[in-house]
Amino acid sequence: MTYVAFSSSLRVLMLASALALPGSVAVAAAPQAPAVGARALQPASPDRARLPLARLFTPLRLEGAILKWGAPQVGTPARVTYAFASGPVNRPEARNCRQMQDFDTLADASGEAPAAVRAEAVAAFRMWGEASGLVFEEAASEEAANILLGAQAMPRGYAFTNVDFARQDGSGLIEAGGSDGRGLSLPVASETGEGKTAPVAAWVASITRSAICLNPRHDWKIGFDGNLAAYDLRYTFAHEIGHAIGLDHHLQGPSIMHFKYSEIFQGLQAADISGVQWLYGPPAR
Numbered sequence: 528m529t530y531v532a533f534s535s536s537l538r539v540l541m542l543a544s545a546l547a548l549p550g551s552v553a554v555a556a557a558p559q560a561p562a563v564g565a566r567a568l569q570p571a572s573p574d575r576a577r578l579p580l581a582r583l584f585t586p587l588r589l590e591g592a593i594l595k596w597g598a599p600q601v602g603t604p605a606r607v608t609y610a611f612a613s614g615p616v617n618r619p620e621a622r623n624c625r626q627m628q629d630f631d632t633l634a635d636a637s638g639e640a641p642a643a644v645r646a647e648a649v650a651a652f653r654m655w656g657e658a659s660g661l662v663f664e665e666a667a668s669e670e671a672a673n674i675l676l677g678a679q680a681m682p683r684g685y686a687f688t689n690v691d692f693a694r695q696d697g698s699g700l701i702e703a704g705g706s707d708g709r710g711l712s713l714p715v716a717s718e719t720g721e722g723k724t725a726p727v728a729a730w731v732a733s734i735t736r737s738a739i740c741l742n743p744r745h746d747w748k749i750g751f752d753g754n755l756a757a758y759d760l761r762y763t764f765a766h767e768i769g770h771a772i773g774l775d776h777h778l779q780g781p782s783i784m785h786f787k788y789s790e791i792f793q794g795l796q797a798a799d800i801s802g803v804q805w806l807y808g809p810p811a812r
Contacts, residue, residue, distance in 0.1 A: 584802030585777040585784070587690065587770060592732035594692050594773040595806045596661070596673065599731040602808045604660030607772070609652060610669045611645060612677030616738075623689040624740035627677030637747040637760060644760060647749055648676055651764035655772060658800050660808035673736060674771050676764075678743040685745055685788075686763050688770040691736040737771035739764070751790040758788050765795070774802045 586593045597605025611630035618625050631641035652663040666672035679687075741747070746757035762783065769784045777784040781791065782798040795803075 584782075584798045584805065585775040586802060586806065587773045587775040589690075589692065589732075590694075592692065592694075592730040593806075594690060594732055594734050596734045596772060597807070599733050601731055601806055604662070604807050604811070606662045606664070607673045608664055608666035608671065609648075609674040609676065610666040610672035611648070612669060612675055615680065616669075616675065616677055618689075618738065621689045621691075621738065623687040624677070624679070624738035625689075626680035627675070627738065627740050628680045628743075630677045632678035632743045633741055633747060633760070636743050636745060637749065639749055639760075643749060644747075647760040648764045651761050651768055654761075654765050654795055655768055655803055657810060658795055659803040659806070659810060661772065661803065673734075674739065674768070675737075676739045679740045682742045682744040684742060685758065686739070686741045686767050688767045689738045689740075690734055690771060690773075692732045692734050694732065734771075734773065739767045739771055741767075751793065753790060755788060755790065759790070759793075762788070762790075762793065769799065769803075772803065773806050774799070777802070 588594070593601070595601065595603075595605065596607050597603055612627050614629055616624075616627040631644070634641040634644045637644060649665075655661055656663045669675060741763065747760050747763070748754075748757045749760055751759055765783050774784050776786045777798050778786075780798060781796045783792075783795055784799055784802070
């Protein structure tokens with residue numbers, strides 16, 4: 528099988544504060560969404576699933592494929608492992624996170640203990656797992672991990688994600704207006720020349736490996752304090768994990784997958800939950 532690395536340098540898969548984007552519009556304040564719980568985790572109804580995709584969430588699409596872990600079928604659960612880099616990592620074929628160093632290097636930038644920084648990453652994984660059919664567990668080794676987290680060896684930007692996936696063999700075709708096997712219409716759409724959305728066919732491809740790397744020279748912190756020059760680690764990890772599991776930037780309303788860092792909310796929002804549940808189904812009861 529052929530693997531293709533996702534380039535966030537093309538799609539800008541990074542968090543950026545309003546201060547870092549002169550002339551951009553800051554995220555408008557909105558009431559905080561309820562914490563992840565029973566009500567927030569209810570799967571979307573069939574009627575809601577028929578809404579244009581842009582109003583719900585934005586899946587990561589590369590080469591016409593929608594990406595997810597596990598079986599190449601939306602709405603199916605998956606088990607994903609992760610590990611923290613303990614030394615130099617070199618992946619020359621990747622577009623992002625080609626060279627990483629010890630994950631604990633990030634502790635120096637935050638002034639926190641290495642164990643505390645790791646705990647924030649684990650909490651971010653838990654956030655996505657509690658909202659969906661994803662099960663995360665720490666791998667026995669870095670080589671066996673599906674998702675590897677580390678610090679950038681060549682610092683730039685803020686945070687990046689690299690995603691490798693298996694090219695399609697034709698078994699995961701989603702037909703426009705079709706069903707995902709659970710009786711739900713698939714909200715697959717694309718932008719037309721008139722700025723409107725139109726249904727399209729799309730492939731579902733299995734993610735094979737992801738890497739998340741943060742800039743150790745950036746200012747990191749644990750918790751919100753109103754200082755947007757320093758990014759909260761849990762929020763940042765949650766955003767990058769969203770990319771690593773198949774979600775793209777979402778600009779329609781509040782979302783942890785918005786490309787701008789904010790301190791308006793700390794947990795997953797309605798768009799994030801809709802997206803992860805569309806890909807992996809609701810959490811097991």
